[in-house]
Structure formats: structure tokens, C-alpha cells
Amino acid sequence: MIIANPIYDVVFKRMMENERVAKFFIGTLLDQTIESIEVKQQEFTFMKHLDLDDPKVQEFVAKKINERLLINVMRLDFVATIKTDTGEYKKILIEIQKAKHQIDLMRFRNYLAEQYKREDKILETAAPLPITTIYVLGFNLSEITSPCIKVERQYKDLIEQKVINEKSDFVEKLTHDSYVVQVNRITNRFQTRLDKMLSVFEQNHFTDEKEIVKVFEHQIDSEDLKLTTSILHHAGTDPKDRKELEDEQEAWRTIDALTGNIRHKTDQLLQIISEKEQALIDKDKENEALKQQIALLMNKKDK
Structure with a gap:
């Protein structure tokens, strides 16, 4: 079967818009039963037709270059109701x-800090939710x-040096568990439910060098x-969807080329600055050596 590569934003978003697929993806990772899931409205901008002479496209590319030089992360938010091992139902925020x-890393941390500053309007209640x-x-x-x-996370009593099994609502809402998926490290292993869910992200068996669809x-x-x-x-096969996917790839190639040129020029400037700084250091050393020679000559003359 031919499928689109979900590492691309437009594909991943479409996949996660389906409630059952979102529950499958999140529930499998968390190893939890997802009873219900609510998708937060997302801001998602994408150019369907990439014409570099179009002012709107130029504005889009310029914006993305600026984001790329800072950080570029796609974010999807969900509110999930999970059934705990004790049979209780609990709502959590999935980011x-x-x-x-x-x-x-530092730019990413700053990005996350800015995200958390924004008022969360997912729920009618202002009560915070535990975050995963x-x-x-x-x-x-x-x-x-x-x-x-x-x-x-793990609660640990530092006085008694033992793990605390009880949970605090206060602590739960201030700290959170995290899951990390590295799609390039996914293999063809296909045994567990997790393996099978991750298999669609495997970065192999592409039909061509574009790497946007695979078998x-x-x-x-x-x-x-x-x-x-x-x-x-x-x-991956519908002409309209395939065109949208190819447009995203072309947009990224354009952005990569432009940011690559900017980085190359930046590296050149940094190299020039570094060489000039080194020249100044060398000059200072020469001047210091001359001062010492002059001092020695003056001492000999006085004697």
C-alpha cells in the first residue's frame, strides 16, 4: 500500500484530525485507554500553490525564514479523558x-515558555489540567x-530516601511526563501495538527521492x-492532496535554500570577525613583546 509520509505537517495534521486515529496514536504511546478526546482549534497556515513571484508567497517565505532562524515547530493540542488503572476517569491536556x-534547545525552551504564557481557552473552566x-x-x-x-516523574522522599506512591494534584499540574518519538530510528519491527502504530512513521521504502510517499x-x-x-x-495518492504535500516539500526546499544562504553568509562574517579578533590578539602580543624588549634595553643602558 502506498502511504504519505506523516513527518510532513499537512499529512500529520490530516491524520490527527481523525478522532479514532488521534486516540490510537495518543493512547498507544501513553499505554492508556482514551475514553474521549477533544481537539483544540489549531492555527495552520499553508500555501496551496507556490509561486515565488506572488507577493503573498514571498511574505509567507519571509515569515517562515524568520521562524526557521528562530524555531519551527508544529503544535497540536488535545484534551483527553483517560480511564486510570483504578477505574477512575481523568482529563489531561496532551500537547x-x-x-x-x-x-x-535554548530557542525551543523559550518557545515553550511563550506558549505557556498564552491563555488556554480549551475548557470553559479556568482550572488547569495535568499536561503530557x-x-x-x-x-x-x-x-x-x-x-x-x-x-x-517520580516522587521521592529525600528525608527517608524512598519513593512516594501517592500523587499530589498541585504537583501533577506543575510538572508533566514527556514522550519522545525519533522517526528516523524507527525500524521494521512489527510486534507490539506500539510497533504497529510507529510503523507508519518509518522513514524507509520511499517510492522516489522526494521521500513524500512510501510503500x-x-x-x-x-x-x-x-x-x-x-x-x-x-x-499520498489523491491528486489534490498529493499536490498539497509536494507544495509543502517545495516550500521547505525554498526555505532551506534561503536560510542556508543566510547561514553561509553569517558563517563567513563570523569567520572574518574571528580572524580580525585573532589578528588583534596577535598584535597585542607583538606589542607586549616589543615593550619587554624596550624595557630590557633601557635597563642595560642604565647599567
């Missing part, structure tokens, strides 16, 4: 952050080879996976 390209964050990365973390990891070679053995691949198949 999915997807980045196709390498990002600067999912990071979908299109680049590799050099220190971590696993395609999927969970970073979870899904695994046996589809569940309704959730069937629905997910069906949506991705439509996104």
Missing part, C-alpha cells in the same frame, strides 16, 4: 510538538538510540491501523 528539522507532552522529531538525538522513550509493507491486522493507513493512502 504534541512535531519538529521535522534540528532545533536549538509528546515530541515527534524528524532528527536524531545523538545520545538516545531508541525510537520511542518516556520521561516520567507500507506490513500486514494490516487492526481496525485502528487500517484507518490510519487509509487516511495516509488517500493523502
